[in-house]
Amino acid sequence: MLEKLQGYYSVELYSEIEYKRFADKTDNVYAKSLYTKLAEDERRHQGILKDIAAFYHPDWRDILVEVKPSTPIQPEKLTITSEVQEAYHAMKFHLKLEFLAVTEYRKTAQETREPKLRDLWLNLASDEERHHREINSLLQAFEKAYKEIIK
Numbered sequence: 001m002l003e004k005l006q007g008y009y010s011v012e013l014y015s016e017i018e019y020k021r022f023a024d025k026t027d028n029v030y031a032k033s034l035y036t037k038l039a040e041d042e043r044r045h046q047g048i049l050k051d052i053a054a055f056y057h058p059d060w061r062d063i064l065v066e067v068k069p070s071t072p073i074q075p076e077k078l079t080i081t082s083e084v085q086e087a088y089h090a091m092k093f094h095l096k097l098e099f100l101a102v103t104e105y106r107k108t109a110q111e112t113r114e115p116k117l118r119d120l121w122l123n124l125a126s127d128e129e130r131h132h133r134e135i136n137s138l139l140q141a142f143e144k145a146y147k148e149i150i151k
């Protein structure tokens with residue numbers, strides 16, 4: 001379980017950093033506020049994971065604090081020719097990452113017998129599900145607006 005928690009925590013860190021970076025980069029008011037909210041959520045998730053960790057073992061909270069950001073899947077290496085393309089592929093990558101998070105958190109919830117703990121995992125899963133939906137609609141709007149550029 002500790003290894004699992006460390007893995008999840010590292011992705012939450014990674015996602016927070018990336019969403020913050022996207023928020024700083026975009027001039028689109030809607031995208032900026034979405035990315036800012038996503039970053040805040042991923043930060044909050046780190047807190048929840050620390051609470052879950054502490055439930056398993058008193059030392060685990062401190063172990064999580066040492067974890068570095070990382071991602072279980074890598075973004076495709078593409079020849080990016082414009083900022084629009086870059087933003088588009090970043091969104092697609094994070095759509096995948098959010099989907100993975102939903103799957104993982106839900107699976108872990110199913111394996112958890114303690115009801116309070118299971119609810120925490122389920123809450124994480126449902127947040128990530130909402131993230132997936134939000135990024136997906138941003139992606140669709142983006143595809144409409146930049147049809148010619150992102151092909």
Ligand SMILES: [Fe+2]
Binds near residue numbers: 012015041045128
């Ligand atoms: Fe998260």
Ligand SMILES: [Fe+2]
Binds near residue numbers: 042098127128131
């Ligand atoms: Fe997320």
